[in-house]
Amino acid sequence: MKNALIILLLLSFCTCASWAVMTGFDLLNRRGCCSSHGGVCGCSGGSAKCCDGTLSPTCRCD
Numbered sequence: 001m002k003n004a005l006i007i008l009l010l011l012s013f014c015t016c017a018s019w020a021v022m023t024g025f026d027l028l029n030r031r032g033c034c035s036s037h038g039g040v041c042g043c044s045g046g047s048a049k050c051c052d053g054t055l056s057p058t059c060r061c062d
Contacts, residue, residue: 033059 034040038051043061050056 033048033056034050034052034054037054037056040048040056040059040061041051042049044055046060046062048056048059048061
């Protein structure tokens with residue numbers, strides 16, 4: 001019973017940690033660069049590529 005509780009707690013922690021990381025990345029992508037174009041989804045020719053397919057005129061990437 002004790003082992004099952006430990007496993008359940010670890011799974012809960014991993015789920016919460018994964019959600020926090022993904023939410024954090026999503027918030028960063030939606031601020032500034034491509035904020036009105038669905039966030040940043042990649043890089044093309046040194047410019048940030050927005051999720052709607054447009055290129056950011058001001059944000060650069062490597």
